[in-house]
Amino acid sequence: MLKLLVSNLYCSHHLTPAIRVRSNPVNSLLFKSLTQLTGWNRSSLGLRAFSSDTDSSAAIASTKTHLNDCLTVIALPLLHKPLIPGFYMPIYVKDPKVLAALQESRRQKSPYAGAFLLKDDDAESTDSSSSSETENILEKLKGKELFNRIHEVGTLAQISSIQGEQVILIGHRRLKITEMVSEDPLTVKVDHVKDEPYDKDNDLIKATYFEVMSTLRDVLRTTSLWRDQVRTYTQACSLYIWHCLRHIGDFSYAKLADFAAGISGANKYQIQGVLEQLDIHTRLGVTMVLVKKELEINKLQESIAKAFEEQFKGERHRMLLKEQLKAIQAKLGVETDAKTALYEKFRGRIDPIKDKIPEHVLKAIEEELTKLKMLETSSSEYDVTHTYLDWLTVLPWGKSSDENFDVSRAEKILDEDHYGLSDVKERILEFIAVGRLRGTSQGKIICLSGPPGVGKTSIGRSIARALDRKFFRFSVGGLSDVAEIKGHRRTYIGAMPGKMVQCLKTVGTENPLVLIDEIDKLGVKCHDGGPASAMLELLDPEQNANFLDHYLDVTIDLSKVLFVCTANVIDTIPRPLLDRMEVISLAGYITDEKMQIARDYLLKTARRDCGIKPEQVDVSDAALLSLIENYCREAGVRNLQKHMEKIFRKIALNLVRKGTSLEVPANSDVVTDTEDSKPLAKTDLESPEATSAEGSTVLTDELATGDSTEPKTEQSVVVAETVEKFVIDESNLEDYVGKPVFHAEKIYEQTPVGVVMGLAWTSMGGSTLYIETTFVEEGEGKGGLHITGQLGAVMKESAEIAHTVARRIMHEKEPGNQFFAKSKLHLHVPAGATPKDGPSAGCTMITSLLSLAMKKPVRKDLAMTGEVTLTGRILAIGGVKEKTIAARRSDVKVIILPEANRSDYDELAENVKEGLNVHFVDKYDQIFELAFGYDH
Numbered sequence: 036m037l038k039l040l041v042s043n044l045y046c047s048h049h050l051t052p053a054i055r056v057r058s059n060p061v062n063s064l065l066f067k068s069l070t071q072l073t074g075w076n077r078s079s080l081g082l083r084a085f086s087s088d089t090d091s092s093a094a095i096a097s098t099k100t101h102l103n104d105c106l107t108v109i110a111l112p113l114l115h116k117p118l119i120p121g122f123y124m125p126i127y128v129k130d131p132k133v134l135a136a137l138q139e140s141r142r143q144k145s146p147y148a149g150a151f152l153l154k155d156d157d158a159e160s161t162d163s164s165s166s167s168e169t170e171n172i173l174e175k176l177k178g179k180e181l182f183n184r185i186h187e188v189g190t191l192a193q194i195s196s197i198q199g200e201q202v203i204l205i206g207h208r209r210l211k212i213t214e215m216v217s218e219d220p221l222t223v224k225v226d227h228v229k230d231e232p233y234d235k236d237n238d239l240i241k242a243t244y245f246e247v248m249s250t251l252r253d254v255l256r257t258t259s260l261w262r263d264q265v266r267t268y269t270q271a272c273s274l275y276i277w278h279c280l281r282h283i284g285d286f287s288y289a290k291l292a293d294f295a296a297g298i299s300g301a302n303k304y305q306i307q308g309v310l311e312q313l314d315i316h317t318r319l320g321v322t323m324v325l326v327k328k329e330l331e332i333n334k335l336q337e338s339i340a341k342a343f344e345e346q347f348k349g350e351r352h353r354m355l356l357k358e359q360l361k362a363i364q365a366k367l368g369v370e371t372d373a374k375t376a377l378y379e380k381f382r383g384r385i386d387p388i389k390d391k392i393p394e395h396v397l398k399a400i401e402e403e404l405t406k407l408k409m410l411e412t413s414s415s416e417y418d419v420t421h422t423y424l425d426w427l428t429v430l431p432w433g434k435s436s437d438e439n440f441d442v443s444r445a446e447k448i449l450d451e452d453h454y455g456l457s458d459v460k461e462r463i464l465e466f467i468a469v470g471r472l473r474g475t476s477q478g479k480i481i482c483l484s485g486p487p488g489v490g491k492t493s494i495g496r497s498i499a500r501a502l503d504r505k506f507f508r509f510s511v512g513g514l515s516d517v518a519e520i521k522g523h524r525r526t527y528i529g530a531m532p533g534k535m536v537q538c539l540k541t542v543g544t545e546n547p548l549v550l551i552d553e554i555d556k557l558g559v560k561c562h563d564g565g566p567a568s569a570m571l572e573l574l575d576p577e578q579n580a581n582f583l584d585h586y587l588d589v590t591i592d593l594s595k596v597l598f599v600c601t602a603n604v605i606d607t608i609p610r611p612l613l614d615r616m617e618v619i620s621l622a623g624y625i626t627d628e629k630m631q632i633a634r635d636y637l638l639k640t641a642r643r644d645c646g647i648k649p650e651q652v653d654v655s656d657a658a659l660l661s662l663i664e665n666y667c668r669e670a671g672v673r674n675l676q677k678h679m680e681k682i683f684r685k686i687a688l689n690l691v692r693k694g695t696s697l698e699v700p701a702n703s704d705v706v707t708d709t710e711d712s713k714p715l716a717k718t719d720l721e722s723p724e725a726t727s728a729e730g731s732t733v734l735t736d737e738l739a740t741g742d743s744t745e746p747k748t749e750q751s752v753v754v755a756e757t758v759e760k761f762v763i764d765e766s767n768l769e770d771y772v773g774k775p776v777f778h779a780e781k782i783y784e785q786t787p788v789g790v791v792m793g794l795a796w797t798s799m800g801g802s803t804l805y806i807e808t809t810f811v812e813e814g815e816g817k818g819g820l821h822i823t824g825q826l827g828a829v830m831k832e833s834a835e836i837a838h839t840v841a842r843r844i845m846h847e848k849e850p851g852n853q854f855f856a857k858s859k860l861h862l863h864v865p866a867g868a869t870p871k872d873g874p875s876a877g878c879t880m881i882t883s884l885l886s887l888a889m890k891k892p893v894r895k896d897l898a899m900t901g902e903v904t905l906t907g908r909i910l911a912i913g914g915v916k917e918k919t920i921a922a923r924r925s926d927v928k929v930i931i932l933p934e935a936n937r938s939d940y941d942e943l944a945e946n947v948k949e950g951l952n953v954h955f956v957d958k959y960d961q962i963f964e965l966a967f968g969y970d971h
């Protein structure tokens with residue numbers, strides 16, 4: 036309707052007299068834009084004064100014939116609406132005979148024809164017909180049949196131009212058919228119909244005239260399409276409207292009625308009614324009804340627009356509104372093929388699972404689908420809706436993998452994948468057993484904490500395999516943007532959902548096991564603590580049943596997801612998160628354990644990954660031990676694994692160089708060794724990032740199938756005839772991995788006076804460290820302690836306490852000893868570059884100071900740990916397991932631990948405690964005896 040209005044208005048010759056053109060820049064712009072919008076040129080816009088009922092029409096096209104002479108004309112049928120005098124109308128003439136006749140009449144300087152509206156046939160509804168169907172109707176209608184189908188009253192039309200089949204008509208005056216002259220082309224005799232005379236001063240006519248005029252002004256002002264175009268395209272249009280409005284007053288009563296009818300969105304019969312109406316007052320009355328209706332429609336559109344705008348604020352929704360208006364305007368019910376296909380695709384996704392999709396999500400999907408139908412495919416809003424629907428419909432609504440709570444199977448898988456870790460495995464089995472009894476393992480967050488490379492991630496993967504859940508991993512180390520977790524709002528360009536939604540899409544089930552790596556390195560320092568609270572929202576079983584991703588904008592249920600977090604230390608995990616977690620600690624491995632892991636797991640995996648057969652390599656135990664002790668002194672086995680890979684890569688290169696390689700790709704996981712063909716902990720399709728360097732804060736993710744992937748053994752492998760065997764032992768290890776990085780951890784074979792070994796714990800695991808004290812100078816009143824070694828505040832205080840306690844003990848043991856009173860001492864903790872802190876070195880410091888004061892070294896192979904109070908009480912410390920393992924690594928034979936840690940020690944596995952002589956103390960005096968008594 037509005038579209039018609041625009042086309043009529045632009046093309047109306049009624050308006051052209053109103054534009055008094057002067058040559059100035061604004062007018063030039065005006066005509067430029069009008070010609071752009073209408074496709075008309077300057078002359079065809081009829082810029083000179085033009086009256087539709089006078090001879091001056093010659094100004095538009097040079098004609099010889101006087102209008103009054105046009106009494107026999109070719110009858111042109113009009114399909115969509117009648118031609119109102121003063122308006123132009125392009126039509127398509129397919130019939131070559133009619134076209135030729137029209138061209139001939141132009142050549143003879145009598146370019147006129149009669150334009151008559153076609154009556155509807157009951158069987159054909161031309162309004163809804165497509166253009167091709169319409170052409171068919173016109174092609175079929177000829178001669179008498181056509182004569183019977185056209186309205187009697189029509190318009191004398193000037194043939195302004197003929198381009199191909201397009202003929203442009205300009206309406207001049209009303210005609211009435213009197214008789215048919217010839218059939219092909221249909222030619223008719225016509226009378227020129229005159230308006231009935233009327234009294235210009237009649238108040239009733241005047242009032243109707245003004246009412247039509249003011250309503251018309253309102254229509255022009257309120258038509259949103261006009262306003263939009265004026266705002267968007269060109270200022271010249273506003274000038275144009277301004278001219279229209281100003282000069283409507285210049286129209287005669289009859290012309291005003293015609294103009295109003297022409298620009299209204301009324302249907303063709305209503306306009307035909309205006310055309311046939313010769314009584315001016317009645318014509319004005321009828322058009323008044325039409326324009327008032329137009330105004331009402333405009334107002335309705337306005338209020339719909341406002342309501343929409345209020346409901347959906349922001350640019351995105353304004354665009355949506357525009358699209359909807361366009362859709363209304365064009366009355367488009369036809370979708371493009373692409374759009375229909377897309378619509379069908381989404382329908383195909385949701386229709387089979389409708390009952391499983393939560394109601395609120397289904398509602399959102401349906402709304403978006405309706406919107407998609409109305410949007411233009413070229414609009415940006417269409418793309419946004421398309422992507423949004425893609426996400427909403429692709430999520431695994433109601434789709435879960437069947438959970439397996441078979442404890443013995445789980446035990447087998449855990450053992451298959453990991454050596455040792457019996458306490459950890461036990462905890463996991465307990466967890467699975469509870470899941471079996473409850474029927475679900477929901478509502479728990481497991482946190483695996485421990486130093487790098489101890490197998491936290493791979494344990495997570497094994498749990499997924501044991502439970503038959505899909506596996507997804509992502510790291511949150513250093514993450515500070517909440518959007519990574521909760522997604523971006525859809526209004527942002529390139530908006531994406533958060534990691535969790537991406538995870539669900541990737542795994543395709545509602546109940547995966549999600550491993551969140553490095554939760555202790557979550558960026559909590561950001562001003563609103565965003566990531567931590569977003570994490571809480573994600574992990575907390577109370578909240579995650581209604582997790583709101585900003586992009587999805589509908590809540591999703593994450594309560595079926597099993598979350599496993601990993602952390603190096605638990606101190607930095609935000610407290611509310613930690614409270615909800617079930618922490619399982621992995622302390623690190625002793626040398627024996629590493630040997631087992633290296634031989635039974637890492638070596639085989641590394642060899643297989645390099646495509647080397649078992650009979651081609653022999654790695655001796657001595658070589659493995661040397662690797663562990665001299666190259667990879669770490670709590671975990673990551674570095675050890677890297678060294679193994681390095682060795683096998685070198686062997687692979689040698690094999691290939693010597694041409695004795697197997698004829699399989701180096702990265703193939705084909706093995707012929709049946710002994711080695713048992714599955715080795717591979718639950719997933721590992722991404723390269725999954726084995727990235729320690730401490731990496733790069734956000735990575737990976738997908739695992741959760742299914743066991745048995746190594747392929749059947750594939751045929753051609754083995755070279757002579758298989759060279761590579762033997763790796765201590766003597767040639769350097770050729771493969773270079774010079775040893777570490778030498779013995781012990782700096783001293785026998786600790787000298789003033790030096791005592793302590794036990795420390797860091798996020799990288801446990802380690803041994805020496806406390807060294809030495810005498811600086813002596814003098815009256817010079818007693819004091821200088822401290823170095825990058826010690827933190829707590830450790831510095833601990834040194835001061837140790838100095839005081841040592842002085843008191845010395846005073847008790849040797850009352851005359853003035854050593855502490857007169858000596859300036861220096862206490863240092865190597866290595867100087869490593870920052871250290873904590874109170875657990877208190878007892879070691881006292882012992883070191885007393886050793887110096889008494890000039891007596893402590894007993895051999897002794898290490899200790901414990902916090903000391905000013906009165907000499909020994910308090911509990913943390914990391915007993917890590918410290919014990921570190922002591923074993925350094926060949927310590929005697930360790931002193933606080934009595935309060937006895938139970939922690941008792942819980943340790945026998946192999947960890949093996950060969951250790953442990954003493955539990957609660958007073959420093961006991962340590963004094965143990966360190967200097969030598970008898971024990």
Ligand SMILES: Nc1ncnc2c1ncn2[C@@H]1O[C@H](COP(=O)(O)OP(=O)(O)OP(=O)(O)O)[C@@H](O)[C@H]1O
Binds near residue numbers: 487494601632636672
């Ligand atoms: N007990 C074990 N038995 C067999 N293999 C192990 C064991 N512990 C660790 N590994 C292996 O060591 C490698 C490193 O383990 P993983 O990546 O799981 O360490 P992590 O504790 O997650 O380290 P980070 O804290 O750096 O993420 C893996 O290949 C893993 O299979």
